[in-house]
Amino acid sequence: MVTRRNFLKAAVATAPLFISARALGQNAPGANEKVNIGLIGLGGRCRHLIKTCLAIPHLRIAAVCDCFQPRIDETMKLDPADQKWNTYTDFRQMIEKEKLDGVMVETTTHARAWVVCHAMAMDMDAYIEKPMCLTIAEGRDMVNCARKYKRVTQVGTQQRSIPLNNWASDLAKNGAFGKITQVLAPDFMGPAKWTPQPAEPIPPGGSDTWWDIWTNQAELRPYCKAIHQNWALWADYDGGGQSFGVTGWGAHSYDQIQRGLGTDETGPIEVMLEEPVAVKPCGAFNREPGENETGASYYQMIKNASGPRAKVRMKYANGAELLLHLDGDNSPGLGCVFVGEKGKIEINRDKIWAEPAEPAAGPGRPEPLKVEETQPHIENWLECIKTRGKCNADIEYGQRSSTVCYLVNIARDLGRVGETLKWDPAAEKFTNCDDGNKMLVRPRRSGYELPA
Numbered sequence: 001m002v003t004r005r006n007f008l009k010a011a012v013a014t015a016p017l018f019i020s021a022r023a024l025g026q027n028a029p030g031a032n033e034k035v036n037i038g039l040i041g042l043g044g045r046c047r048h049l050i051k052t053c054l055a056i057p058h059l060r061i062a063a064v065c066d067c068f069q070p071r072i073d074e075t076m077k078l079d080p081a082d083q084k085w086n087t088y089t090d091f092r093q094m095i096e097k098e099k100l101d102g103v104m105v106e107t108t109t110h111a112r113a114w115v116v117c118h119a120m121a122m123d124m125d126a127y128i129e130k131p132m133c134l135t136i137a138e139g140r141d142m143v144n145c146a147r148k149y150k151r152v153t154q155v156g157t158q159q160r161s162i163p164l165n166n167w168a169s170d171l172a173k174n175g176a177f178g179k180i181t182q183v184l185a186p187d188f189m190g191p192a193k194w195t196p197q198p199a200e201p202i203p204p205g206g207s208d209t210w211w212d213i214w215t216n217q218a219e220l221r222p223y224c225k226a227i228h229q230n231w232a233l234w235a236d237y238d239g240g241g242q243s244f245g246v247t248g249w250g251a252h253s254y255d256q257i258q259r260g261l262g263t264d265e266t267g268p269i270e271v272m273l274e275e276p277v278a279v280k281p282c283g284a285f286n287r288e289p290g291e292n293e294t295g296a297s298y299y300q301m302i303k304n305a306s307g308p309r310a311k312v313r314m315k316y317a318n319g320a321e322l323l324l325h326l327d328g329d330n331s332p333g334l335g336c337v338f339v340g341e342k343g344k345i346e347i348n349r350d351k352i353w354a355e356p357a358e359p360a361a362g363p364g365r366p367e368p369l370k371v372e373e374t375q376p377h378i379e380n381w382l383e384c385i386k387t388r389g390k391c392n393a394d395i396e397y398g399q400r401s402s403t404v405c406y407l408v409n410i411a412r413d414l415g416r417v418g419e420t421l422k423w424d425p426a427a428e429k430f431t432n433c434d435d436g437n438k439m440l441v442r443p444r445r446s447g448y449e450l451p452a
Contacts, residue, residue, distance in 0.1 A: 028386050029101055034060040035382045038100045038124075040091045040115055041107030042066040042075040045129060049106065050078050052372050059382060063098045065091045067213045070205040091115060095122045101385055102152070105129060108231050109238040109247070111216040113138045114448050117145045121451045125152040125385050127378065130255075131239060131247040132156075132398045134217075136406050136428055137441035139399040141450050146395045154381035154391040155398030157255040159334070159349055161377035163366035165256065166392075168345060168352045172260040176359040178341030181319065183257050185336040186326045188250040189242065189282065189307030190409050191235035197224045217444040239405050244282050244302040244328045247405045252334045255393070255401035256347055260338050261320055264397045267404060267425035268314040268322065272418065273411040277310040283329030294348035295332045302328045312408050324408065349373065403428070410439045 029035050035058060039046055042064055053059050063086040066072050072087050079085050088094040095103070102125035105116050113133050116126050126146075132155050133139035146153050159165045172180060199222030202211060211223050218236045221227065227234065232241030232248065240246035258264055282302045289296035305328070314322040335348035345354040350368050354360035369376070377392065384391045403425075411421060414436055422431040430436040444450070 028388065031386060032058075033386075034058050035101045035385055036060050036062045036099055038062055038091070038094050038098060038103045039064045039075075040066070040094075040103055040105045040119070041111075041129075042071040043106060043108075046104070046106035047075060047078060049104065049374060049378075050075070052374050052378060053104075054078075054080065055372065055375060056379060056382070059378070061085055062100060063088060063094050065089065065094045067210055068205060070203075073205075092118065092122065095119060095124060100124060102126060102381070108214075108216075109241060110134050110218050110231070110236065111214075113142050113450060114216055116142055117450045120145050120149045120151045120153075123149065125381075127154045127381050128156060128395065128398065130156045130251040130398065131241070131402045131405060132395065133402055134237075134239070135439075135441055136403050138450070139402050140428060143395050143399050145451060150388075152381070152384045152388060152391060153395035153398075154377065154384070155393040155395060155401075156374075156377070157252055157393045157398065157401065158374045158377035159252055159256055160259065160392040160397070161380050162350050162369060162373065163376075164350050164352060164368060165335075165347060166259075167364065167366050168347045168360065169256070169260040171354075171359055172338040172340070172345055172347070173262045175340075177338065177343040177345055177354070179319075180261065180338050180340045181321065182339040183261065183320060183322045183336050184326055184331075184339065185253050185257060185322065185324050186244065186249070186328060186331045186333055187309050187311050187324050188246045188248075188253070188408070189240055189244055189305065189309050190246050190277070190412055191238060191240045192233055192308065194221075194227070194234045194236055196221075197226065198222075200224050203228070215445070217442070217448045220445065235409075239409050240307070242305070242307070244305050244333060245307070246408050247402070249333050250405055250408070251401060252349070253332075253336055254404040255397070256335045257322060258397065258401050258404070260336070260347065261316060261318070263316060263318075263400070265400060266317070267400050267423070268407065269317050269423055269425065270315040271407050271411050271421045271423055272313045273414070273416060274311040274313055274418070276417060277308050277412045277415065279306060279308050281306040282309075283327035285329045287329070289330075292346075292353045293330070293332075294335065294346050294351040294353055295330075298333045299329050302333070308412065310412050312411050314404070314407070400425075406440075410436050413439060 065088040104127040231237040312324045332348040337346045
C-alpha cells in the first residue's frame with residue numbers, strides 16, 4: 001500500500017534519483033525504434049489520449065500511473081491484450097523501474113508542475129497537458145528545470161502541430177494582411193472561489209493519505225466530491241479549466257495569438273480590466289451562425305455555461321492590441337481574429353476564414369487533418385525525443401501563453417477597472433503594481449515543493 005511517507009520521500013531531492021542510461025551517454029531511441037512512454041494522471045483527458053497513442057505505431061505505452069487506484073482500474077480496460085501495461089500509484093517508482101523515454105503528464109493542474117519537474121529531474125522528457133502550470137512563477141520554475149536537465153518538452157496546445165493553423169499564423173505574422181493592429185478573442189470565464197463545504201466520505205479506493213497526495217500543493221481541505229470531480233472550476237486548483245474557461249479553451253486561443261503575433265518567447269506589456277467582473281452566460285445563443293463563423297461547431301458545447309467574466313485589453317510592444325471581448329456564441333473559441341491594415345484572418349482549430357479571401361486561398365494551403373487532432377502533436381514530441389530537437393510547443397512557448405491566461409485572472413482579481421497595469425515580459429513581473437506581483441506565486445504545502 002502506498003503511504004504518504006514513501007510517496008513523498010523523494011520530493012525534496014534536487015537531483016535525479018538514479019543515473020539513467022541517457023545520462024550515461026547512451027543514445028535516445030533510434031529512428032526506427034519505438035518510444036517507450038509512461039502515462040501519469042489517468043482522468044478523462046488521458047484516456048482520450050490513450051486512444052490516439054494506440055494509433056501511433058512507433059509509440060509504446062509501457063506503464064500507467066495514478067495515485068487513485070480506481071482510475072487505474074478504469075484505464076486498464078483500454079489496455080490491448082498484447083501490451084499488458086504495468087501499473088503504479090507512485091510515478092517515481094514507475095520511472096525508476098521502467099525503461100522509459102518520456103512521460104505524458106495529464107494530472108490535475110495544481111499537481112502538474114510538481115510531477116513534471118520531478119520527472120524531468122529523473123531524466124524524463126515530458127508531454128505536458130495545458131495549462132502547464134497554476135501560477136506564472138511556477139511556470140518559470142518548470143522552464144528552468146527543463147533547461148537544467150536538457151529535457152524535450154511538448155505542452156498540449158496541439159494547434160501548433162496542425163498544418164493549417166501554422167500556415168495561417170505565418171500569413172498573419174509575415175504581413176499578408178498588413179501590420180496587425182488588433183487581435184480579437186473571447187472574453188473567457190474565470191475560475192470560481194471555493195467556499196467551505198461539509199466533509200464528505202472518502203470514495204471507495206481512496207484514503208486520507210490518498211486525499212493528501214491528490215491535494216498536492218493546495219490547502220488540505222476535508223474531502224468533497226465537488227473538489228475531487230470538478231477541480232477545474234476552482235481557483236485553488238486551476239485558472240478556469242472548463243470549456244470556454246480562461247485556462248480551458250483560453251490556453252489554446254492565447255497560444256494561437258502568441259504564434260500569430262510572433263511573440264512566442266515574450267508577451268504583452270500592458271493589461272487593463274475594462275469592466276467589473278460579473279457572473280454571466282457565455283452568450284445569448286439566440287441566432288443562427290453565419291457561414292463564415294469558424295467557431296460555430298463549438299457553440300452548442302457551451303450553450304448553458306456561465307461564470308465570472310469581464311472584458312480585458314492588452315497591448316504588445318509591437319503596437320498590437322489584444323481585445324478579449326467576444327462572446328461564446330459569436331467567436332472562434334479556440335482561436336482568434338487577427339486584424340491588419342489590409343484585412344483580417346480568423347484562425348480556429350483546423351479552420352480559417354479571411355477578408356479579403358485571396359491571401360488565405362493561395363498556393364500551399366494545407367488540407368485539413370485526416371487523423372485525430374492531437375496525433376501530429378504527439379508524433380512531433382516523439383520525433384524530438386529521438387533527435388533532441390525543440391518541439392512545436394516547447395515549454396517556453398507554453399509558459400508565455402499560460403502567462404496571458406493568468407494575467408487575465410490577476411487583472412480581474414485586482415478589480416482596478418480602467419487602470420493600466422505595466423507588465424515586463426522579460427522580468428515576468430508588474431512594474432507598477434505590487435499587489436499584482438503578490439499573485440504571481442503561491443505558497444506550497446510542505447512536502448510538495450518543486451526541485452530546487
